[in-house]
Amino acid sequence: MRTENLARAAMAEAPKDLRAWLAHLAERGKLAVAREGVALADELAAISKRLERERAVLFPRPEGHEIPVVANLFAARDWVAESIGSDEEQLLTRFLAAARAPLPSREVSSAPVQEVIHSKVDLLRQLPIPKHNERDSGPYITAGLLIARNPRNGTQNVSIHRCQISGPNRIGVLLLPRHTLSYFRMAEEAGGALEIAIVIGVHPALMLASQAIAALDEDEMGIAGALLGHAIEVVKCKTNSVRVPAHAEIVIEGRILPGVREPEGPFGEFPQYYGPRADREVIEVDMITHRAQPIYHTIVGGGYEHLILGGVPREATLLQHLQRSFPNVLDVRLTRGGTCRYHLAIKMHKIADGEPKNVIMSAFGAHYDIKQVVVVDKDVNISDPDEIEWAVATRFQADRDLVVISGALGSKLDPTTNNGIGAKMGLDATVPVDAPELEFKRIHVKGEEDVDLAAVLEKDPNAAFSRVVSRAR
Structure with missing residues (x-):
């Protein structure tokens, strides 16, 4: 309500x-x-x-x-x-x-x-x-x-x-x-x-x-x-x-x-x-x-404008499609680097190992344009390309977490395809369900969120710097 x-x-x-x-x-x-x-x-x-x-x-x-x-x-x-x-x-x-x-x-x-x-x-x-x-x-x-x-x-x-x-x-x-x-x-x-x-x-x-x-x-x-x-x-x-x-x-x-x-x-x-x-x-x-x-x-x-206009509505309908089968999918993002069409990031609350691969296959079936899917955990900000890359760098291994599908229909506007026929790739960049707590625990500085920068920083940094330097002499 x-x-x-x-x-x-x-x-x-x-x-x-x-x-x-x-x-x-x-x-x-x-x-x-x-x-x-x-x-x-x-x-x-x-x-x-x-x-x-x-x-x-x-x-x-x-x-x-x-x-x-x-x-x-x-x-x-x-x-x-x-x-x-x-x-x-x-x-x-x-x-x-x-x-x-x-x-x-x-x-x-x-x-x-x-x-x-x-x-x-x-x-x-x-x-x-x-x-x-x-x-x-x-x-x-x-x-x-x-x-x-x-x-x-x-x-x-x-x-x-x-x-x-x-x-x-x-x-x-x-x-x-x-x-x-x-x-x-x-x-x-x-x-x-x-x-x-x-x-x-x-x-x-x-x-x-x-x-x-x-x-x-x-x-x-x-x-x-x-x-x-x-x-x-x-x-x-x-x-x-x-x-x-x-x-x-x-x-x-x-x-x-x-x-x-x-x-x-x-x-x-x-x-x-x-x-x-x-x-x-x-x-x-x-x-x-x-x-x-x-x-x-x-x-x-x-x-x-071309990219954003096409991206947001597709994200909404892709999210709807995925949540029908996977209600623990939390959010999706068609990345700008992926032309807001080809590369999809999916955030989910992972319940079982192997589940991200099912989500990847479902995403490929949702729209033929999608050629790459990265699935990440709920602690990853999928609006930040650096966060997505970090998840792949620290939670993905190609020999066990990679899904490749060849000969699938994609976008005919993708010059790497053969009249739209090409390969699709999925990356499971999620933490194993049974991983020890500290093995994938993200580092955090206590109190970072509560810092009031206006209260702790000098209003005139140039003058403050001069004072510090003069004292050092």
């Missing part, structure tokens, strides 16, 4: 939309504003990268375009918690609660996102779409929620895909083997196009929910509603049946064309390598709608 009360109190403080989140960041000195006229190709991304660990950046009139661009909405894990009115300790708990009890969206007849309508589409003229990494094939929509409807039952899916601008009304899109691709195959097998919408500029909760490892036909919009404590208002697109967030900034309405594949890529991806050029699916755009004065959100491919 106490956790529920904390969640309710936190939700009351969550920013209400993208604009409120930006105002929240500005109030806390976490929003930078660039000069007008920054170039959309390279320069905008370069500035964003320099500030990606510190501040969000707003770019007014990029290359003279009337629509401003914003980047770096998430520069750290605690920002993710702030965006949904939570604290970092409760973040995964909040996300899990939302995933377990989603709030269905509520349809409305009119919406701010449809205040302006472009029935004749010219993507690069009407929207300030940046080019990010040096070898990217051109401008990309990187922070757009791609919303698709199951052509058989109308259930919606929300996800993010890289979207290359290939023409005035044409977009090349990479569809990995997840739900959007499943819907498209249904439509293509029936001989039709898949109706979709690309939504740009939404509340951070919608971005987070889009990255949940949800079941097929589980609408991520409901997870976003539960995160915010109220149903997301949606409106029907003007040219198709897709329902989109009413308070979004921009919507691109279109269709994924059946039987059409065109070159897409290269593009700088989350592993910090370029996803290769290949023939991909194609979206034909029918209409653009937006607010009267919209804000365009972009994510620099492979940057911190």
